[in-house]
Amino acid sequence: MSFLPILLAALASPITAQDTPAKGKLPWFEGSFEELLAEADQSERGVFIDFWAPWCEPCNHLDRVTFSDEGVVTALAPYLCFSQNTDERDAVPLTNALGIRSLPALVFLQPDGSPRDILLGFQSPPRMREELARIARDEGTLPGLRAALAADEDDIIARLDLVLKLRSFGEFSDSGVQLDRVRERIEREVGFDPTSTRSRWELALKLRAVEALDLFEAQKRAIRVLDPEGRTAASRAVVLEDALDRMRARLDDSEVRELLAEETDGELLFRGWYWVRSLHRSHLAKQAGIEADFERGEGRDKTALAAERRRDEHLDRARHAQRLAWPSCPAALRRELGLEIVGDLFAARERSDEAERIFALEVARTLIALTEADSDHQDALACALFGLGREAEARAALQRGLELAPGDSALLARLESFSGRE
Structure with a gap:
């Protein structure tokens, strides 16, 4: 560029x-x-x-x-x-x-x-x-990636990383040229080990990231041929991806849950449970909530209550999936998922048990360990403590949050709601 x-x-x-x-x-x-x-x-x-x-x-x-x-x-x-x-x-x-x-x-x-x-x-x-x-x-930078390709023009992973980096700067023409060069090398089976399911899956993930879905599917097919019995993690990843696609299409997570029950690979466990959580939290629960609002607006309170129960059931399933995803959560997503876990458990504290509330506190403390000087982390800690009946400690955490973000309206409202309950 x-x-x-x-x-x-x-x-x-x-x-x-x-x-x-x-x-x-x-x-x-x-x-x-x-x-x-x-x-x-x-x-x-x-x-x-x-x-x-x-x-x-x-x-x-x-x-x-x-x-x-x-x-x-x-x-x-x-x-x-x-x-x-x-x-x-x-x-x-x-x-x-x-x-x-x-x-x-x-x-x-x-x-x-x-x-x-x-x-x-x-x-x-x-x-x-x-x-x-x-x-x-200079790892993964534009100059670094260009230097890597100057040293080895067949470094297909570096070239795909360059495609992503160029796109992030809005350079779609140059990124398209680089992707064409990737296609040409894949056809010649250059830049990766075509006999290795692991190498092909690493390549497949990069191809999915650049939205070259035809090439992604081709790598999945090649992995199935190399390991038809599904003994390698790469082969099991292909099976999981197909199951996730069917889950999204059918809105049914039973097949994915069965696969994850037998899985031991941390990356696959996280990916599977993360998307199960997304199905229930971001789709089915929202859908049921919209239905409940509509039915109540039409005066059908009984039907609205049934929809609200379905919404809460999906949110409960999402929280279960969050908890199973958390141990394998990559560092880059730990803050995002941690805040979500604590927030969702706090919202559902009337339906949660003590084990869940203790888990929320463990997650909140992990966030504090990442960085204490973050008002969102202090807010999460306050919510987790409040859920366990530790109101004074919760208010102290909110006060620390307000020192970091003076005048924050959400923290002030939370502090007011937590006041006067010893």
């Missing part, structure tokens, strides 16, 4: 210095984007750009939590840090040039202004520190 469009965009429509609100502890560059690029080139320092908007809550959470983490601040010290409010009219050329389509977006540029890497969505402090260390090693 050429850096010329970025420079041209900056010069054609200069992005002026902004009155940046308090955004953590990072030293934000106070000049224009054009001045930023000039300084980066002269000082040979990389550039870090935070694309945000005032209405974006994950962006605000980055400011309060991640950009206030001392380890993150230290790791970003080599960079010139630039804050870009995407609601500003003069931000359009830069957001277009870098293909920014969602917020928050954290972009890294080389000293010459060329793209290096991009992170999308909220990044917890531990996750951000891991990503910054990876980028410092």
Whole structure:
């Protein structure tokens, strides 16, 4: 990807210095984007750009939590840090040039202004520190992937990673060229071990990630031929994927549950139970809730109550699946799933038993161990403690959350609801 469009965009429509609100502890560059690029080139320092908007809550959470983490601040010290409010009219050329389509977006540029890497969505402090260390090693960055391919043009995994990275910057034309080169190498069976189910499944997962579903299905068929008895984890993964497809089509998880009951591989257990949880929580429970609201609006209270019972049954099944997915949860999803588990158990505390409530506290403490300086984590801890009748400790956790996020309306409302109940 050429850096010329970025420079041209900056010069054609200069992005002026902004009155940046308090955004953590990072030293934000106070000049224009054009001045930023000039300084980066002269000082040979990389550039870090935070694309945000005032209405974006994950962006605000980055400011309060991640950009206030001392380890993150230290790791970003080599960079010139630039804050870009995407609601500003003069931000359009830069957001277009870098293909920014969602917020928050954290972009890294080389000293010459060329793209290096991009992170999308909220990044917890531990996750951000891991990503910054990876980028410092040039692993999975645009320059790093291009260097890997220069050393070995048949590195098919690196080429697929490059496809994803180019797409994240909105470079769909170049990514399409790279995907065509992947297809050509797959036809020649170059860049992977065609006799290994593990190698083929690693390739298949990358192909699914880039939405090359025809190539993904072809790898699944090849794995079935290599291991018709399903002895390898890769072969069992293929069986599970097919079962998950049928589950989504039929809205019936019985086949998947039977497979997972016999499974021992952590990655497969997580994937299976995560999608069982999604079926019940995000689809069936919502569907029953909509039906209950409609029936009550029509004055059919008995039918509405039946729909509400179905909704609660699906939410209970989702919580069961969450609990089984949690031990194998990858680090990148631990915060998201942990907050969901504690929140769902708190909402259903009248239907949960003590073992579930203790489990919620264990999950909340795992979140606190990830980072204590996160108001969402303190809120989760408060909810878990409250569910176990430990109201004073719950209020103390909320007070710590409010120290991290002063004036947060949700935390204040929660604190008020928890008050006066010893």
